[in-house]
Structure formats: structure tokens, C-alpha cells
Amino acid sequence: MPFPSAPPETVAALAQLLAAPQRIAITTHFNPDGDAMGSSLGLARVLRAMGHEVQVVLPNEPPGNLRWMPGSSEALAYDKAKEACEQAVRKAQLLFCLDFNRPDRVDKLEETLNAAPIKVLIDHHRDPAQVFNLVFSDITASSTCQMVHDVLSAMGVAGLIDLEAANCLYAGLMTDSGSFRFSSTSPHTLRVAADLLERGAQPDRIHAAIMEDNTLDRLRLTGYALSERLQLVENGTAALIALSRAEHDRFHYTPGDTEGLVNYGLGIRGVRLSAFLAERNEIIKLSLRSKGNLPVNEFLSAHFEGGGHANAAGGRFNGTLDAAVALLLRELPAFLAKHPG
Ligand SMILES: [Mn+2]
Structure with a gap:
């Protein structure tokens, strides 16, 4: 065809x-x-x-x-x-x-x-x-x-x-x-x-x-997220950024400002999965990216009411940002083990 x-x-x-x-x-x-x-x-x-x-x-x-x-x-x-x-x-x-x-x-x-x-x-x-x-x-x-x-x-x-x-x-x-x-x-x-x-x-x-249409606030939010909030977990195979509402506010967040932020983590040597969690209007939004055969859409549909593509998916969580991070960290090891790189 x-x-x-x-x-x-x-x-x-x-x-x-x-x-x-x-x-x-x-x-x-x-x-x-x-x-x-x-x-x-x-x-x-x-x-x-x-x-x-x-x-x-x-x-x-x-x-x-x-x-x-x-x-x-x-x-x-x-x-x-x-x-x-x-x-x-x-x-x-x-x-x-x-x-x-x-x-x-x-x-x-x-x-x-x-x-x-x-x-x-x-x-x-x-x-x-x-x-x-x-x-x-x-x-x-x-x-x-x-x-x-x-x-x-x-x-x-x-x-x-x-x-x-x-x-x-x-x-x-x-x-x-x-x-x-x-x-x-x-x-x-x-x-x-x-x-x-x-x-x-x-x-x-x-x-x-x-x-090339960034605001200074957006670049500074990106810089802050990378220098202060990016962490590696699971022996350096997963990267994680979580931003609270207060942190969004500090940089006068407007929709789109964190678009693509999740991709930075995937650019780190050894990282197979990158997660971004954001506290937005009473809900925690999750965005996951992965390399190779690691279906993050399945992970998100199992634990975070989400879905999308195998290497790029989104989800949500009702609760606090800390609770969402805790759930993610609890479920991640089994998921990574199930799909060895
Ligand atoms: Mn599309």
C-alpha cells in the first residue's frame, strides 16, 4: 500500500x-x-x-x-x-x-x-x-x-x-x-x-x-529542574524530575514551559527511562520516556491511569507529589527487571 x-x-x-x-x-x-x-x-x-x-x-x-x-x-x-x-x-x-x-x-x-x-x-x-x-x-x-x-x-x-x-x-x-x-x-x-x-x-x-520561542522564565525553570531536581535512581538506569506547584509558580509557569523537559534525563549515559512528575491543578501529571524495548505506556496504564506510545507516554495520579514519586519508585524495579535492557 x-x-x-x-x-x-x-x-x-x-x-x-x-x-x-x-x-x-x-x-x-x-x-x-x-x-x-x-x-x-x-x-x-x-x-x-x-x-x-x-x-x-x-x-x-x-x-x-x-x-x-x-x-x-x-x-x-x-x-x-x-x-x-x-x-x-x-x-x-x-x-x-x-x-x-x-x-x-x-x-x-x-x-x-x-x-x-x-x-x-x-x-x-x-x-x-x-x-x-x-x-x-x-x-x-x-x-x-x-x-x-x-x-x-x-x-x-x-x-x-x-x-x-x-x-x-x-x-x-x-x-x-x-x-x-x-x-x-x-x-x-x-x-x-x-x-x-x-x-x-x-x-x-x-x-x-x-x-526558539522560549521565555527567560522557561529557560530558568529548565535550568532549575536540571540542577536542583533531576535525580538518578535504580543504579543510574532511570532519571526522575518532580516539580511541585510552588516550584512552577516560582518561575511563572505557563502551559508548555516544561514540554520536552523529560527528554533531558534520557540523554544521560546509562539511562533507559526518564520520568517527569508535575503537580498541576489538584492532580499529578506524569510523563515518561524510554529507550529501546521498555514499554512505558504499559507501566503507566498499570499504575497511573495512563497510556500512549511504548517509548513516550503520559499518566496521572490523585494524591500528593511525594506519594506519586513513592509509587513510581516502588513499582519501577519490577518493571525494569521485567524488561531487561
Ligand atoms: Mn501526535
């Missing part, structure tokens, strides 16, 4: 849904990242070029370093425009659900999402919920943006990917693959990236816009 994320029969079903102009809403997960925003805005642009009426609806506002994306300012965010978001989804004949696998990932938009008559999923997370009417699911895809490119190509409309849509889709490819270094980066990923460059995508500008 030339487009691995786009099975012909599913593509045909989608093409049928899009045969006449439709009112379409596109939504993505809470705390939208580069892949969520890139896939939503990139797909929106192409669907508009096909003659559809499209509104992007976000559970909450994207971080500042993604607002350069074409169409970002026209996207509605539920935390800013509740009524308008609900209305846009309610009047849509078709709802695209991008880069998430369960309705609760859209937070307060969940009820509205569930009521949508036709839901089309395009996503690369494991085990999608059974609520979607048309499902493009490929856990081997580096990003949802890569999948959107496959779906558009398979429908024969890749020619409608202009420079701006190409920039959106490239942004998701780049961010979800860790700038093309994670194991999810396949020959196909790079072929899709190449195609987007041929359509005008500007890798230098996209990288600068997303990666």
Missing part, C-alpha cells in the same frame, strides 16, 4: 462523505501540541480548498509558539469561546477527530463530541475508543500529520496542500518525531517530509518558530 495509514476502503468511505460540500468541524486533544495543531489546521486548509466549510475547534488555547500557524487565529478554543465551540460542532455534518483516541481527551468538549452525527478519527495512539464512525488508526505513524498527508494523498487531493498547509503538516511531523530522531521516524516519514518541502514547507522557519 503506497499510503500505509490510508486503507483504500476507508479512503473510499471518506471520499463518499466528502463528495458534496459539507459543514465540517475539526477537533483535537486538550493542550494541543504541534501535531494536534498542525494536523487540524493543515487538514482544514485542504478541506476548504476542496469547497467545504470548516471550523477548527480546540478544547483550549494552544501555546504561544504554535500561534504562527496559518489559521490559528481563526480556530475557536473552548476555554475562551464555549458557546461558539459547541455551536460549531453541533451544526457540523462531519466532525474530524485528530491526534487523540478517546472522547475524554477533548476535556469539556466531550459531550458535544459524542453528539456529533459522523465522527472521523485520524490518529496514531493505541486502542482507539469505539465511538468513531470512520477510523484511520495507525500506531506506527510518526504523527497524525503524516497520516493526514497519507489520507489526502490517497484521496488524490495532495495537490491542494499549499505552502501554508505544508508548513502546518511539517510542524507536526517535526515535533512528534522529536525533529526526526525518534524510532517512529520511518523512510515514509522522510518521504512525506520531502513531499511537504516540495510543496513549499520551510523547515528552518518552522523549527525557529517552535523551538
